[in-house]
Amino acid sequence: MVYDVIVIGAGVVGCATAMELGRLDVKAAVLERDDDVCTGASKANSAIVHAGFDPVPGTLMAKYNVLGSRKMRALCRELDVPFNMCGSLVLCFDREDMPRLQALLDRGVTNGVEGLRIVEGEELRALEPNVSPEAVAALWAPTSAILCPFELTAAMAENAARNGVAFFFNSGVTGIERREDRWVLTTPAGVFEARAVVNAAGICSDELHNAVGGAPLTIRGRRGEYCLLDRKVGSLVRTTIFQLPGRLGKGVLVSPTVHGNIIVGPTADDVDDKRATETTAKGISSLLSAARRSVPSLPRGKTVTSFAGLRAHLVREEHDFVLGPVDGAPGFFDAVGIESPGLTAAPALGEYLAGLCGNYLNAAPRGDYRPGRDRVVRLREMSFEERAALVAENPAYGQIVCRCEGVTEGEIVDAIRRSPGARSVDGVKRRTRAGMGRCQGGFCLPRVLEILSRELGVPMTELTKDGGAPLLTGSLREEGEA
């Protein structure tokens, strides 16, 4: 299969790049190792749109953080992705640390972050009523936001797909070589050729970079564990609350999510295995205690689930992204070491990387570019009348499948029929939230499997949780029995 451009990796950066490539008159494809978009670090992170006061001025991280942060609100509106500019606070617990809080503000100003202010006392409590009485001041960043990273990634992929970008799943690149003016990529799904390649392979991006002969890079997974708390306690925080890094470590964040939960995390531990997304007893138990330093009223026993993601952390002196052309590898463009603020930076990184491909290929803009994506039905956000009208039109929107999150059969069918659509239980969960609530799929799993089987025309016993081995191991029915 021959393409003008191939993007390796369907995480948030790969999908942002694919979306931008959709604006160009090029034949583009995305190759993804896993069964779906958004399966690596893009799905397991803080879900924060960072304002941009944290990266060191002058770095690519600083530049693309601020650019991405400025693009994100409009992008989320265009693609109908849940987004909330709730602002963030960096708490300072010790008067002696105030100069460091001020330094953070100065850094943000240098990076071009707008609206930063130091708040104290009543103003701080007004912004965040449940903040610890021990907090003496905080850096307020009004442009900090939260979003749904699954939906952002899926939405960008859907926009790319409607503009002609092809997606191939279960197609991890196992070999790459230069042949004449093209790159030849070997995958389990076949051989692909392209004149330009974008390396958005996340945790494995160093391996691809090294395979094409760039100055060697090494990524080590830096694991971050998180706990997600029940929506019942979701109103305890309004803003994303960080802790000023200090003697007690980097601290953890406490943040609302766009779905009304509270997320607490992350830890930071370097691991050798690039798929080691296991949580640890130490990690989980440390998180809540650390979070209660910021918000003492956070209750115990309200964890809905815990999970971990791996940051694609580059092992080297310089803490920055590696972006763009690689010496001696024409048409090969890197996005290596994309860790925080990678999610925030993604839209800007996609624009930059697609631009590099476009220039390299002398590509013209696509004449029939279509913005946005197919409409997303969000019953939970509708008025009674809107909802009644919709159910009258399509009764599948009247059938609740996931009782905890109130997700209907119609919404699940939509998620499967989108392109690229859900093909696994977790694919449905990421797109619709079915199974993400307090019972964690206990009631809806069998129903979701049934709908997947019917919509995809795949036997129940071949369906997966998230790619890989089948979930059910056999049928109890006799041959031929309905």
Add this chain to the structure above:
Amino acid sequence: MTTHDIVIVGAGPAGLAAAIGAREAGAQDILLLERDGEPGGILNQCIHNGFGLHTFNEELTGPEYARRYIDRVNELGIPIQTGTTVLDISPDRVLTCTSRENGFEQIRAGAVILCMGCRERPRGAMDIPGSRPAGIYSAGTAQRLMNIDGFMPGKEVFIMGSGNIGLIMARRLTLEGAVVKGVCNRSAYSSGLKRNVVQCLDDFGIPLMVRHTVTEIHGRDRLEGVTVSEVGEDKKPIPGTEQYISCDTLLFSVGLLPENELSEQAGVELDAVTGGPTVDDRLATSVPGVFACGNVLHVHDLVDFVSEEAARAGAAAARFVRGETVSSGRRVSLRGRNGVRYSVPQSVDPDTMPEELTVRFRVADQYLGCYLSCYVDGVRVSHKKKRIMTPGEMEAFVLRREMLGNDAREVVFCVEEA
């Protein structure tokens, strides 16, 4: 908006019996709402026998037990609207519902009976570290997959927690050819019924590992095994006692939680111990006209007791809509102490309560040869020796109105050594 005298949320064992109870007490306009496609609730997936010993004096399967009540409801002409999920109940008893057939609608109820049942505590709530592969289910989900949908959830199974569903599933999986490697349990005794331990584990040689818990989950795509550790007196895993058990499936049977999201929307006050509404002797919640029974009120171990309780809730709702509810305004609170975790009901009206009222509760630990005592305002009115009391088996006490006298304020149930 349609209007009904009594709307019952859930047509499982509680809802069905409540409907019958309401009709037998004279209510005419009753509507049962059921989110599933069929009435019967969780009984439909409980294809083992052992139901109905108290009510019918015979051993029925879950679907057979449910069928008796469904038939009776049909005979009485009480409508059951299936495929209908209630999304909201307002404090003034307007229910917002959604279904394929009736669409998005609102129903005003003269009285509401909450019969939503309970759900299982999932893995996520347990803080068990490790990976998140395929092959991890709560026991009831596996039961539904096998008994309703007809699929095997796995081949080599380990079960964490010895709740009744886990025990039943150990036997069920074994009978269908799976290898059940063991069941572990944090406490020193099973949290399920004794008869289930004997009939589902002992009879099949499945080990019950008491004072053990799963401390790590292994496997990326599919579960490959679990680490199981011994638990010390402090209920924490003891380092050095870890053992690896290979399995492709892990079931959780670690407790049931009354499902009261709707009750909370209606403003119903909940009991922190039971997780269900606080009710009086009429099974009335803190919101006028809203009643509760069955597992949404407190988790039962025998469906017979659910049916009995629900019939009383139905009758009370019928009296409420007729305006016959008389209250003296006096209230005696009922509570557990010293080993008795809670009491249902949480209060009685000493003037209007029945002559005899069965109060139910659970104990906090296993007690051998201890006494179950009842105090009224500090005076012991009952003191009965019990061979064994255990958290897995619900206890009952028959409170007689005469025990309360004229000015009682508080009844306390407790465990005493002598």
